[in-house]
Amino acid sequence: MGADPVAAVTGDRPVGVAIVDDHPVVVEGVRAWLATEPRLTVLATGDDPDAVLRAAPDADVVLLDLRLHGRMALDKLAELSAAGRRVVVYSEHTDPQTMLAALDAGAVAFLAKHEGREHCVETVLAAASDRPYVPPALAGAMVGDPRPDRPMLSDKEREALLLWFQSMSKASVARRMQISEHTVKQYVDRARIKYTRAGRPAATKAALLARAIEDGLVRPEEIGIYRSQATHDRPTP
């Protein structure tokens, strides 16, 4: 990889996005969504992840349709994530198992295709700065995670995820929980950060965790023992 993919995106240049999807109409739709946001620029599109990344080696974020040519591209996702590519998976397959499997494989975020422009832009921007963004569908998958080795969430984190999934409005969740919107977002993001421990380690997970610690979102001891690669992967700014 020519780029240092996990390097933090600076504020000066727009975030470079690569779109991988095998439906041209979807590519065009997503491109139109992202075009409304000046901080984003689409560098390359196509239906083959390798070809797209050859065309745009400096892409900060890869938007990957999980189902390419009839096959689930989970292996490709894991490979890209291990190499430090920030992959935002977007798919019409929103069953919780698929979403959690994508997180395990190292996806920075999972976006349901129907979740729309706003969530798409938010997710890509957050991903570029190694910050979590949890769209409602993903919140539902996390709160209903039945796996015995799932991360331990606090009651508040669970409740915030559940209400966010139900209402899709952080303002309404805040009113319901009688806390600020900012705190709602913190609960949701903390839950997401705890998921960086699930599945095998990946550079992207380490980057998310490192940024969360840096932002004061979590303390290292809250996450438990984690073989942090962050210190090796990214020098402190």
Added chain:
Amino acid sequence: MSADLNAPAHPTDAPEAPNRTSVPNPREPDSPAALAAPAAVAHASDRGARIAAVAIALAWHVAIALPAVLSARAEFAAPAVVLGAWILVAVTGAVAGVRLLQGSPLPPWPLAGLLLVVDAAVFAAAGERQLFTAANWVWGTLGWFFVLAVWGRRVVGLIALLGTHALIALVAVLGHGPDPADVARYVMYVYGTFSLPVAVFVGSTVIVGLARERAGVSAAGHAMAAERDAAERGLRERRDRLALVSSAAGRVLGDLAAGQADPDDPEVQRRCMLAAARLRRLIAESDDVPDPLLHELRAAADLAERNGLPIDLVTIGTPPPLPVEVRRRLADPLTGTLADARGWARLTVVSGADEVVVSLVTPDREGPESTGPPPGEHDDGLVQYLYERDGNIRWAQTRWRR
């Protein structure tokens, strides 16, 4: 224009409506009747065998033993004892038979003891000349009353009783002087008294067991067939709906492509929203045999959708088996609120082993409260209910915790 999506008037909707009500709730807890079926079959089969055994015992006692006793009564050593014993066994046997048929048999071992005492008394009272005649009625009859006494128990009990009977007879035979011809006759009689009652006893036990097993297998088969049936109906229904959705979505897309529909037209946008919501819901349905709670909610969502409301139904996890009452309290308040919803609706179900949370969110609007329960939080001990409106959304939630 939107009549194709406002379904009731549209012909393609016609096959859907009857299906909706006919899809059974397949995961209802097994009814006691269904569980009892094999036992009922076994019971019926056993009852037949009991009637046969009682009939054989009483018929033998009355039709064969009684005439022989009466005709030979002068030749017994103690006629009164033989006759009295016959009457005692007739009465006791009749009572035991009736009680057995009623399903409340007399206590087996006291009854068996009484029969053995009668056995010994009759052998002693019959006298040497009547020892091997039909007038010594205990040979032929008593074995059948043993069968009645220990009915439904293990066969060793019956064999022990018949063995004791054979011993008593042996003592009587030898007591009259060991004659080789008598011993040969004795062996023949013992064989005769053993074989038939034991055969009937064992035969009936085996038949009852087989009937129970076969009924069990058949009940399991029926349950499986019912489940398959429900799954097939679910699949058929989904196919019907896919056809309906495809044609509706295809029509909108066709209109858009042909330039007959304007993407800026709110009506066209609404048609697109409806078609997309329906497609999403179809894609999200991954269960082969729908859970009863999800089934109810889906039916409510379909109804709202037919009235033109774009609705998302998102389910996470599968609800554990819930009592009907809990299910009703989880679903009913929300389906009531759903009936008043305008604009769009989002219905979600999150299920774990110990918790099920159902939520309905619709845009808030001016006007009175919906027909659901009043705002605020209520807890009836089974299900917690919460309803609020904040100017932005109306939010109803029901929650069950184990």
